[in-house]
Amino acid sequence: MLVYVRGAGDIATGVAARLVRAGVSVVMADIAVPTCIRRTISFCEAIRLGEVEVEGIRARLAQTPAEALEITEAGDVAVVVDPQAQMLDELKPAAVVDAILAKRNLGTTRDMAPAVIAVGPGFTAPVDCDAVVETMRGHFLGRVITQGSPQPNTGVPGIIAGYGRERVIHSPAAGVFRSDRAIGDIVSAGDVIGYAGDSPMCTQIDGCLRGLLANGVQVTEALNAPMSIRAAMPAISTTFRTRRRRSAAVCSRHSPCSPVYSRDRKLQWKSSMW
Secondary structure (H helix, E strand, C coil): CEEEEECCCHHHHHHHHHHHHCCCEEEEEECCCCCCCCHHHCCCHHHHHCEEEECCEEEEECCCHHHHHHHHHCCCEEEEECCCCCCHHHHCCCEEEECCCCCCCCCCCHHHCCEEEEECCCCCECCCCCEEECCCCCCCCCCEECCECCCCCCCCCCCECCECHHHEECCCCCEEEECCCCCCCEECCCCEEEEECCEEEECCCCEEEEEECCCCCEECCCCCCCEEEEECCCCCCCCCECCCCECCCCCCCCCCCCHHHHHHHHHHHHHHCC
16 A cells, blocks of 8 residues: 655654554655755655655655655655655555645645545645644644544644744745754754844744754745744753653653653652552
8 A cells, every 4th residue: 555645744754654654655745945844853854865764764765656666665665856746647646645734735636546634724624635634732633524624723833831932933034044053952042043044043942952944945034934942841851761762852850751750750659658
């Protein structure tokens, strides 16, 4: 079974990873110069680097539909530059997943494949897709909608540690983006993180740089978000490992993901026994 995923950013990569682990072959399509900022967990980086690996799954760039199928037969994800989905006629996928996350439909139609699934706002099932998945944070996150549309885009980033808009830095001017920072860097309010042309881009809050546009990408004023920041949480921050796979994150000692939190909970439990 072959699934064609439109988009190869972080959310689309999560979709592809789940499909691959279920034994499904995946071809992903993106634009020639991807504007994804969470690049360390996005298969679109294969367009820039040739190949990339995320959580043990390898993605490789393909130039033609035939090459894409060869890559999938080898057990890898194929990534193609195909923003208009022109390779569909040759690939003949069993399903198409639109995970571009553009907050609007960029051309996906129900006749693209036997099953067409959309992710996020901008779609209405069963008008332009068979089903659409809710992406808004909250109680309905992940709900599959077969009649109707997801919640509309609010334009406001999700609130983390009390910060929303402050977490995302938009381009102050049109120009070529450049930065000497790396994803994972710890930054402070007021730090210059990069430049759009000659215009500096500064942080408003302390935190961890969780997303960053690749150097050399052309940005437009205000429309692009070349970087995002995970706000610094109260108390301490820590890097931790999960049991099943390595992961790095910034978290509070009061967060359940923190080893300090687990230690404190154990001490509280032991105290309650006496």
